[in-house]
Each structure stands twice: as structure tokens, then as C-alpha cells.
Amino acid sequence: MSSLIIAVLIIAQLSTQNSKTAPVDPLTTAKAAAERGLLPEAEAEARQYIALHQNSASGHFLLGYILFRETKARESLAEYTEGAKYERPSAADLRVVGADYVLLSDYGDADKWFTKSTEWAPGNVLGWYYLARTKYNENRFEEAVAAFKECLKLDPKHVRAEDNLGLTLQALGRTDEAQQAFENAIQWQASAPVKSPWPYIDFGSFLLENNQPEKAVPCLQRALEIAPDSAKAHQLAGKAYLSLGQLSRAQAELEWSVKLEPDNARAHYVLGQLYQKEGESEKARQEFAQYSRLNARHPGEDNREFRSVAPN
Numbered sequence: 022m023s024s025l026i027i028a029v030l031i032i033a034q035l036s037t038q039n040s041k042t043a044p045v046d047p048l049t050t051a052k053a054a055a056e057r058g059l060l061p062e063a064e065a066e067a068r069q070y071i072a073l074h075q076n077s078a079s080g081h082f083l084l085g086y087i088l089f090r091e092t093k094a095r096e097s098l099a100e101y102t103e104g105a106k107y108e109r110p111s112a113a114d115l116r117v118v119g120a121d122y123v124l125l126s127d128y129g130d131a132d133k134w135f136t137k138s139t140e141w142a143p144g145n146v147l148g149w150y151y152l153a154r155t156k157y158n159e160n161r162f163e164e165a166v167a168a169f170k171e172c173l174k175l176d177p178k179h180v181r182a183e184d185n186l187g188l189t190l191q192a193l194g195r196t197d198e199a200q201q202a203f204e205n206a207i208q209w210q211a212s213a214p215v216k217s218p219w220p221y222i223d224f225g226s227f228l229l230e231n232n233q234p235e236k237a238v239p240c241l242q243r244a245l246e247i248a249p250d251s252a253k254a255h256q257l258a259g260k261a262y263l264s265l266g267q268l269s270r271a272q273a274e275l276e277w278s279v280k281l282e283p284d285n286a287r288a289h290y291v292l293g294q295l296y297q298k299e300g301e302s303e304k305a306r307q308e309f310a311q312y313s314r315l316n317a318r319h320p321g322e323d324n325r326e327f328r329s330v331a332p333n
Contacts, residue, residue: 055087063087078108089117094124112142128159146175150182157189165189178209184220191227203227218248225257234264252282260291271295286315
């Protein structure tokens with residue numbers, strides 16, 4: 022047997038031995054599971070690691086992130102608090118902490134931690150974006166505009182930032198600027214292989230509020246081509262058809278919206294308006310009653326942007 026073949030066999034044997042004896046890091050396994058969306062498995066791995074390494078900041082921070090992904094905001098915050106006893110969290114960790122507070126509808130604390138994350142990492146696009154969205158939810162619209170513009174300085178064609186800038190300018194009554202922002206967001210994603218329906222949905226809503234239902238309809242139809250199961254797009258399309266007197270189309274869209282999102286108070290209200298217009302007084306009464314019940318339980322906050330917070 023040649024010396025070359027012997028050397029290859031020895032290397033192969035050593036590699037096999039190393040692969041058998043190399044320890045598997047539970048945190049690495051937990052991270053990989055979380056990235057694949059296997060959250061219960063990821064949580065179990067992280068807890069197993071922490072049981073053996075109770076003073077591990079990275080273990081507590083990872084478990085905090087996994088719990089956030091599972092929408093267990095209070096448990097997540099407890100892990101970040103515990104981890105901070107042993108090591109200073111990163112700006113990425115603070116973004117998840119801020120998002121936990123958003124899930125709890127505590128925008129004051131969310132603002133505090135997103136602000137801190139931008140101070141620690143001023144070049145992070147998502148930090149500015151989440152801060153701006155929080156400012157918007159706090160009705161601090163001028164501050165939201167400033168934060169969205171910081172985000173856009175770092176990423177000049179950030180579609181979500183431009184779309185939400187449009188919402189913020191709309192709230193400030195700066196109608197022309199808002200329209201331009203919505204149109205920019207739509208244009209910027211024109212060549213994107215995967216498009217977001219939200220610029221079309223938000224622009225459609227803007228057009229409805231400005232008494233242009235005929236222009237809103239094609240915009241909302243485009244949103245539904247991208248996201249056929251968007252309850253919001255169906256709701257707004259129904260509202261547009263209702264304004265145009267196309268009651269059968271309005272009814273189909275609004276009933277579909279309620280079916281997709283039965284806990285959406287606003288959808289029940291608009292459906293009630295339709296039934297009222299059609300002379301279906303009992304159906305209208307039921308929908309208005311459902312609107313009142315749901316509106317008392319769920320104030321109608323839109324936190325869609327915060328559910329995709331990533332620790333990077």
C-alpha cells in the first residue's frame with residue numbers, strides 16, 4: 022500500500038473520530054432550530070443549556086428571543102433582564118426588548134429601548150425603522166417622520182419605511198407629500214420578485230379617505246393579487262365598492278374580510294353599514310353589536326411590522 026493511500030486513510034480515520042467526539046453546542050442547535058421556525062424545539066434546547074449554565078448571558082438572551090418569536094412577551098423580557106445581570110445586551114437584543122413591549126402595547130417602554138438601540142447602533146436600518154413605527158403608534162408623528170428619514174438615509178429605497186412615512190405624513194395632514202411617499206413605495210418595488218401588498222393597501226386607504234374610491238379600487242385589486250387572503254385589502258375593497266354603490270361586490274368583499282379576520286372590529290362595522298344600506302336592519306344590528314364588543318376588547322392597533330424583528 023502506498024504512503025499516499027495510508028495518509029488518506031489516517032486522515033479519514035481522524036476526521037471520523039473527531040466528528041464522533043466533537044461536542045454539540047446546544048446554543049448553536051437552538052439558534053438553528055429558531056432560524057428554521059422550530060420554536061418549541063429551540064426553546065427546549067435553550068432551556069437545557071441554561072439549566073447547566075445559569076449565568077450565561079447569551080443563553081438567556083437567546084431564550085428571550087425565542088420566547089419573543091412565540092409571542093410570550095413577558096417571559097421574553099424576564100430572560101433579557103436575567104441575562105443583563107451577567108453581560109451588557111447588544112443593540113440587537115434591545116430591538117427585541119422593544120418589540121416585546123410593542124406586543125404588550127407599552128409604547129413608552131418600546132420607544133425607550135428602540136431609542137437606546139439606535140444610540141448604540143446608529144447605522145442599523147431596522148433600529149430606526151422600529152423606532153419610527155413606535156413613534157407613529159404613540160401619535161408622535163413629527164418624531165416618526167424624523168426617524169423614518171434616518172432609516173431612508175441608510176437605505177434610500179426602503180419600501181416599508183417609505184410606505185409608513187406616507188402613513189405618518191397622512192396623519193399630519195400633509196396630503197401631497199403622503200401621496201408621493203405611497204407612490205414612491207409602489208414604484209420602488211415594481212421590479213422586486215416578491216412584492217408587499219401594504220403600499221397598495223395603504224395607498225388605497227388614503228384614496229378612500231380622500232373621496233377617490235374609483236382610484237382606490239384598482240390599487241386594492243393589485244393588493245389582492247399579491248395577497249388574496251388579506252382581510253384588510255378585502256375590507257377596504259368592500260368599502261370602496263360601497264362608496265361606488267356596487268353593493269353586491271361590496272358585500273362579497275366585506276363578508277370575505279370578516280371570514281378571514283372575525284376579530285376585526287372595523288370590518289364588522291363596515292359590513293353593518295352595508296347591511297343597513299341594503300335594508301337588512303337585523304343583520305346590521307348584529308354587526309354593529311359585534312363591532313362594539315370587539316372594539317372594547319381590542320383597540321385596533323396595527324403591529325404587523327414588529328412581528329418580524331430579527332436579532333441582527
